[in-house]
Amino acid sequence: MELTVTQENFSRALSAVGRVATNKAGLPILNNILLRTDGKRLLVAATNLEIATTQYIGAKIAKPGAITIPARLITEFVGSLPKGSIDLKVTNDNLHISSGHFNSIINGVIADDFPELPTINEESSISYSIGIEDFKQAVSQTIITASNDSTRPVLTGVYWHSHEGNLFLAATDGYRLSERRLVETKSDVSAIIPVQTLQEVLRNINETAEEVDILFDETQVRFRINEAEIISRLVDGNFPDYRQLIPAKSDTKATVDKQEFVRVTKIAGLFARESGGSVVVTVDPDKNTVSLHSVASELGENTSELEAKITGDGSITLNSRYLSEALSVLDTDTLEFSFSGKLSPCILKSTKKDTNYYHVIMPLKS
Amino acid sequence: MSALWQSVLGEIEVSVSHATFTTWYKNTELVSQTDEEVVISVPNIFAQKQFEVKFNEQIRQVLANNGVSPSKITYTVLTQGKRTRVNRETTLQAAPTSSSIPLSMPTSSPLASRGNLNPRYTFDNFIVGSSNDLAYTASQAVAANPGVKYNPLYLYGGVGLGKTHLMQAVGNEILKTNPDAKVLYVSSETFVNEFLEHIRFKKKGFSDKYRNIDVLIVDDMQFIANKEKTQEEFFHTFNFLHQNNKQIIMSSDKPPRSIPTLTERLRSRFEMGMTIDVQMPDFETRCAILEAKAELSGVTLNSETVEYLATNIKTNIRELEGALNQLLAYAELHGTEPDITTAEGLLGNVRHSRPQHLTPKQIIDKTARHFQMPIEDICGAKRDKHIVVPRQIAMYLLRSELHMSFPKIAGELGRKDHTTAIHSVEKIEKAIKLDFVIREQVTTIREKLYA
Numbered sequence A: 001m002e003l004t005v006t007q008e009n010f011s012r013a014l015s016a017v018g019r020v021a022t023n024k025a026g027l028p029i030l031n032n033i034l035l036r037t038d039g040k041r042l043l044v045a046a047t048n049l050e051i052a053t054t055q056y057i058g059a060k061i062a063k064p065g066a067i068t069i070p071a072r073l074i075t076e077f078v079g080s081l082p083k084g085s086i087d088l089k090v091t092n093d094n095l096h097i098s099s100g101h102f103n104s105i106i107n108g109v110i111a112d113d114f115p116e117l118p119t120i121n122e123e124s125s126i127s128y129s130i131g132i133e134d135f136k137q138a139v140s141q142t143i144i145t146a147s148n149d150s151t152r153p154v155l156t157g158v159y160w161h162s163h164e165g166n167l168f169l170a171a172t173d174g175y176r177l178s179e180r181r182l183v184e185t186k187s188d189v190s191a192i193i194p195v196q197t198l199q200e201v202l203r204n205i206n207e208t209a210e211e212v213d214i215l216f217d218e219t220q221v222r223f224r225i226n227e228a229e230i231i232s233r234l235v236d237g238n239f240p241d242y243r244q245l246i247p248a249k250s251d252t253k254a255t256v257d258k259q260e261f262v263r264v265t266k267i268a269g270l271f272a273r274e275s276g277g278s279v280v281v282t283v284d285p286d287k288n289t290v291s292l293h294s295v296a297s298e299l300g301e302n303t304s305e306l307e308a309k310i311t312g313d314g315s316i317t318l319n320s321r322y323l324s325e326a327l328s329v330l331d332t333d334t335l336e337f338s339f340s341g342k343l344s345p346c347i348l349k350s351t352k353k354d355t356n357y358y359h360v361i362m363p364l365k366s
Numbered sequence B: 001m002s003a004l005w006q007s008v009l010g011e012i013e014v015s016v017s018h019a020t021f022t023t024w025y026k027n028t029e030l031v032s033q034t035d036e037e038v039v040i041s042v043p044n045i046f047a048q049k050q051f052e053v054k055f056n057e058q059i060r061q062v063l064a065n066n067g068v069s070p071s072k073i074t075y076t077v078l079t080q081g082k083r084t085r086v087n088r089e090t091t092l093q094a095a096p097t098s099s100s101i102p103l104s105m106p107t108s109s110p111l112a113s114r115g116n117l118n119p120r121y122t123f124d125n126f127i128v129g130s131s132n133d134l135a136y137t138a139s140q141a142v143a144a145n146p147g148v149k150y151n152p153l154y155l156y157g158g159v160g161l162g163k164t165h166l167m168q169a170v171g172n173e174i175l176k177t178n179p180d181a182k183v184l185y186v187s188s189e190t191f192v193n194e195f196l197e198h199i200r201f202k203k204k205g206f207s208d209k210y211r212n213i214d215v216l217i218v219d220d221m222q223f224i225a226n227k228e229k230t231q232e233e234f235f236h237t238f239n240f241l242h243q244n245n246k247q248i249i250m251s252s253d254k255p256p257r258s259i260p261t262l263t264e265r266l267r268s269r270f271e272m273g274m275t276i277d278v279q280m281p282d283f284e285t286r287c288a289i290l291e292a293k294a295e296l297s298g299v300t301l302n303s304e305t306v307e308y309l310a311t312n313i314k315t316n317i318r319e320l321e322g323a324l325n326q327l328l329a330y331a332e333l334h335g336t337e338p339d340i341t342t343a344e345g346l347l348g349n350v351r352h353s354r355p356q357h358l359t360p361k362q363i364i365d366k367t368a369r370h371f372q373m374p375i376e377d378i379c380g381a382k383r384d385k386h387i388v389v390p391r392q393i394a395m396y397l398l399r400s401e402l403h404m405s406f407p408k409i410a411g412e413l414g415r416k417d418h419t420t421a422i423h424s425v426e427k428i429e430k431a432i433k434l435d436f437v438i439r440e441q442v443t444t445i446r447e448k449l450y451a
Helices: A007-018 A072-081 A131-144 A194-202 A259-268 A319-330 B003-015 B018-025 B045-065 B080-091 B110-114 B133-144 B163-177 B188-200 B207-209 B228-243 B264-271 B281-298 B303-312 B317-334 B340-352 B359-369 B375-377 B385-401 B407-413 B418-434 B434-448
Strands: A002-006 A032-038 A041-047 A051-059 A060-063 A067-070 A085-090 A094-099 A104-106 A128-131 A156-161 A166-172 A177-183 A190-194 A211-216 A220-225 A228-233 A252-257 A280-285 A289-296 A300-307 A309-311 A314-319 A335-339 A344-348 A358-359 B028-035 B036-043 B070-076 B155-156 B183-187 B216-217 B246-251 B274-277
Touching: A002 A194, A007 A041, A007 A051, A007 A072, A007 A085, A007 B045, A007 B434, A032 A072, A032 A190, A051 A194, A067 A319, A072 A094, A072 A104, A085 A131, A085 B281, A128 A177, A131 A156, A131 A166, A131 A177, A131 A194, A131 A211, A156 A194, A177 A319, A177 B216, A190 A194, A194 A228, A228 B045, A228 B155, A252 A259, A252 A300, A259 A280, A259 A289, A259 A300, A259 A319, A259 A335, A280 A319, A289 B385, A319 A358, A319 B207, A319 B340, B003 B018, B003 B028, B003 B045, B018 B045, B028 B434, B036 B045, B036 B359, B133 B155, B133 B163, B133 B274, B163 B183, B163 B216, B163 B246, B183 B188, B188 B207, B188 B216, B188 B228, B228 B246, B228 B264, B264 B375, B274 B281, B281 B303, B281 B317, B281 B418, B303 B317, B359 B375, B359 B407, B375 B385, B385 B407, B385 B418, B407 B418
Parallel strands: B036 B070, B155 B246, B155 B274, B183 B216, B216 B246
Antiparallel strands: A002 A060, A002 A085, A032 A041, A032 A067, A041 A051, A051 A228, A085 A094, A094 A104, A128 A211, A156 A166, A156 A190, A166 A177, A177 A358, A211 A220, A220 A228, A252 A309, A252 A335, A280 A289, A280 A314, A289 A300, A335 A344, A344 A358, B028 B036
């Protein structure tokens, strides 16, 4: 292999794939990055046998070939080189890198030992193209409620599925749940994508990206953003039938300003640290207020109110961290906060007509 | 697993590296086999591609060696979806309702819904040896019939010997057979704190929480010892539960009668059920533990390495696991085998923290200090009872820990006649079986020796 690339492109590609190069599975070669010529491009790839991520960069190729190189070393080395062109050359198992005054030889491992990167059959798969902003928002709105409890693997991912003509994303950790409607669809999709995969995809989004192409088949999913490609396994299993958990109607409703609600939640949270985040939310129809009350036995206590439009009355105890996280991903100026009694779930959603996002939080036992 | 696939894997295992085999070939299976096609299931898409591109020739070769030469080999990722779909087609039943996980009510800690129990602690993964089989059997009996036999169950022993594991296993087992049972696991510290809050802030619900349950598990009971008010509250809780035939399980580092500040009425109650000590595991048990833990991590250690670890780490299981994890992590990181050479290199760290070699002097010294008497007395000629017993214990320890000869033991303690040493060692050996005070003293001194 003999070729020339620019430092900017090469360094960006290496750091994008380098995060994945970890040897979780017990194969030492997974710590390496694969470099392989692909037509007029250089393929830079890494995998941990759950995700494979690939970057294609333009290169002037003199001689095709391939090699694998320890990820940390090459990423840091290329990152510290000055801008400009870099010549790469493979002799035996060594990669010679030269750029201006810098020459180095890195010991690699032959590319034949590197795991084959999975491919997806484009014809038999279901594909979506989703605008970058929609994608970013939908994913960040749902991954926060996914679980990290590895004893229930199906909850450690986001459930992408079709329902009544729409593609939905949903995630729950057993204490809260979020659902986001993304696009219309005619296909039948049901896939649980691991949270790590989605985080990796989010990291690969840069300013020039406009769209994410997503391709599902039965056991894997592929994301493509410009020249980056991420293929991941899906979580095996059935996602719980979460729709039955969202209450159809609520006795108590309050419409509040989001910014104000964020502020009082933050303040109440300060006093709730000792009690595991527990905050009592009371809806008062006489005063037309929602009040948040929290007690820190050692430090003191706090009551904050905000104005609201109200139907019904009552109070509910919530975890302030769950509440602030929910508020942080709700894209709206005013929101509706509703619940029925102390024991059933509370729902947060935008007051916009035809809202596409629901966030459900279970109350704390008080 | 089919015999054919087993022999294929057997043949491949010896021809590829261990890492390659465990990464790719584990969890593969033969799904179907006809003259035209052999279908093999693999765990994920990465394995699928790897088999299709890299391993296909090898598999074909090995299959041929076993007398199977299909025209096509297919690799498939077997998912739950596929499995259920197969069922649906064959039985024409309604789609299986997916397991619904209701949003549970969290209390402050997410674990609370299961009574604070950690689901990892079960009877299945508890390793039984002669040092803990009594405790294990009693715990199982309690789990089978909570509140009936051995109530309260009181386990005691040093740190890291498995008391918490056993107690939680009882709780988990009870929940398994009866998911509605109300099991509560707390540390005595939690109990004290909640009680204090109850008094100071007139918080309600304290009695409800502790009295409205079926099984109460309290860890590290010794911390309750010098808190009189809490003891009193615990006394009432205890009585209430016990009278209603609810199971109580407690653990501590000492038996009830050795906790000095425990009030008499609690002590007698703690002792009225079953009091069992969990001893330090013997060599064989330590080996078994290491092997089981290594297997859980998907690694097989050779016996040499296991014995090396078990010989060098005697005091507690937590440390044992720590050393094992360190070894496995090191081996994985450096791509080496977790064998005895690696272990020796690593255990330097574990072992340097303690005296490299126990000397006779140290044993005598520690024994004397434990009984708060001058060394001169132990090595001297006096024969008062309070001196004789420590002297005999010292001899016993010299024998059991350093395997010294009897004449040498006698010499170390200023005796002329080696039969004195023989007699002493035998006497303590017997006493350990019968007299728990002596047993505990020996255990404590031994712990100090290796601390």
